[in-house]
Amino acid sequence: MPIQEGFLNQRLTVVPRRVVVEASSRPVTRRLMVTDTGHYPIAADHLMKRPNGIEETILILCTAGTGWANIAGAQHRVGANAALVIPRGTPHAYGASYDNPWTIWWCHLRGADLAELIEEVGGPVIPIRRIDRAIALLDEIVTTLERGHSPASLMGAAGAAWKLLTQIVVDRTMPAPGDxxxxxxxxxxxxxxxxxxxxxxxxxxxxxxxxxxxxxxxxxxxxxxxxxxxxxxxxxxxxxxxxxxxxxxxxxxxxxxxxxxxxxxxxxxxxxxxxxxxxxxxx
The missing domain is CATH 1.10.10.60 (Homeodomain-like)
Known part of the structure; x- marks a missing residue:
């Protein structure tokens, strides 16, 4: 039976919307903020459908297994060592494959600088060359927000998210070994x-x-x-x-x-x- 969350050993934290609204007026977090984040290991039967999209941009990092995404009517396969980017307001659905369900780290992002960053990141499916570094940054985001939603915690998560996005951009422009x-x-x-x-x-x-x-x-x-x-x-x-x-x-x-x-x-x-x-x- 399809489920949205509730996976064995999952990690999940959601910043209260009141806190998000307050942080949207602060100097750093108004430019980039993580509003939701988590880690779903071997997410069998994972399925999410949002026909109207959401207010945040979604970044999903697949580290093992496979999944799929339908973004504005276009179907995409998402394999290991790849990121899926879904811009805010875009109708979408995604989920784990039946025979080899994905393991994912994910976050929802908003902020004044985000559109420009996402334009540089590209997508919707992006190969990730240095997966260990991307996992470490998402783990830092999850761990930081698990500890609390203070202004300092939100700023720390924003810094890690900024580094993650810019790392993806740099990895896309730099050559792969042997090319x-x-x-x-x-x-x-x-x-x-x-x-x-x-x-x-x-x-x-x-x-x-x-x-x-x-x-x-x-x-x-x-x-x-x-x-x-x-x-x-x-x-x-x-x-x-x-x-x-x-x-x-x-x-x-x-x-x-x-x-x-x-x-x-x-x-x-x-x-x-x-x-x-x-x-x-x-x-």
Missing amino acids: PLQRAMAYLAERLDSTVRVADLAALVGVSPSHLSALFRRATGGGVLAHHTALRMAQARSLLDTTDTTVANIAREVGYPDPFYFSRHFKRMHEASPTEYRNRAKG
Whole structure:
């Protein structure tokens, strides 16, 4: 028989609506707030139907087993190591599969910043690469709200929820091990002492130069060469900070045969010459 909750060893906490209303006017929690959260292990016969949606956005993390969701008439399968996102006000139904019921962590979210965050997260079903970190953050949210619903507890849960959402966004943009972007980034990181042609790098990882450039723009906000330059400059800063080697030697180590060109390039990026940067007080 389908059930909404009541699973063996489940955890569940619901913030009273009066407390939610009060928190909606406070500086931090008006921007992001967790209103309900829980953990359902091996949730056999789990079924939830909300034909009119709810006021909050729902985030469900499936850690084992499988489930399904119907969101605004579209059917989706939800497997292990995936998140399901249902925006506020969206008609939906979801539940555990019959033969391999899911284990889930979940939370309901609201706040002024949430729409923008969810737009970046995407969905409705998102693969989660670092599932252990996502579980740890949801466990932190559940544990925090199990202890109470004080302003401090709501703020702590909001902080963990913010980190969870931004982690999902970062994971979506960064490359998976072995894919062309990851192999290209690794190749660039190993060749800080030389220049690299985009066409050669694209051929090495098996994609076109335009596709590789698009992958880099999506992940880093800049192109292939901009990413390589950023890596080379990061190494230059590290050498300036931690060694006494000359600027000319550092220039050669990061692929600039001409130390004067290196110094001009460094100053253009850091608004200080290498020597000025080295002498600047830090920490």
